Amino acid sequence: MEDQVPLSERYLKTMGRRMTPQRRLVVDILSQAEGHLDATDIYERGRRQDARLSLATVYRTLNILKEAGVVRELHLDDEHHHYELDHQDKHSHLICLSCGRVIEVDSTAFAEAAETIGQLYDFRIASAHVELTGYCADCRRKQEMTD
Amino acid sequence: MEDQVPLSERYLKTMGRRMTPQRRLVVDILSQAEGHLDATDIYERGRRQDARLSLATVYRTLNILKEAGVVRELHLDDEHHHYELDHQDKHSHLICLSCGRVIEVDSTAFAEAAETIGQLYDFRIASAHVELTGYCADCRRKQEMTD
DNA sequence: ATGCAAATGCGAACTATTCTCAAATACATC
């Protein structure tokens, strides 16, 4: 994963915002993470590198990065949000209502549909997110066995 | 909008749950609503018909209906969730990061893509939801004027 | 180098949502 900081800095500058060590840290942590992290994950990892990082700053940073289109906010469960860097490979999530498992799906089909819709509605898309909720194969099998 | 209660009752029974006046009420309110409602909206409207309805029951009912695939939970903003009946015309939402406006989009393109993905991953889709966040035409225009 | 708006840290505050538990009730069975 290449360094995302310079790109993020450009986005911030565009919005009249500053790049700070804390924001750099959050972006770094998100680029090094494989999947999606929640705010506490980011906070804990951040503290290992900078003991002065506060949770409020993590939240503020995530919101700003979200508005800048750098970060995508996911609603995978009802506990709290998860965040991931918003790469252009817009992918979707299959969320099992029974076991909560999250399956990631790369989908160019969705990306293309999103593109079309954006143009149609004169809407500049910063981030696309598809949630398909339902029941995974495992849970369906278990369900059938108890019938 | 036809009566959604019998259908919902079938879904509930399948899950080994009971139909109650409160659940009927929630389904009724959602079918009569044009767009998406939040839990408090539903609670307030429900109280007008049944003064004994409690907010906890509204939340419980919404979660059960969500698991049954009757209701879809939306994450339009960070304040709280919104809910709507999950009709098969899976539509998407364009959410403006600047003014918060929500534009509803009917999209068969997305529905078809969802179908394909579901089959590919052996996942029974109960509900599909697409969120495209970005900037609407109005906000982009305003933004340009202040540059 | 300087000034100031923007950002931070800390803890308190807020608020959406869930939990607890006794009382009420849907509904399968008789």
Place this chain on the structure above:
DNA sequence: GATGTATTTGAGAATAGTTCGCATTTGCAT
């Protein structure tokens, strides 16, 4: 139609994710 029981409900307390307030620090334009 009556009965028994597991489910559901209401009310308020509890929880937890997220934001706020404000004094202090700091990025960065000049």
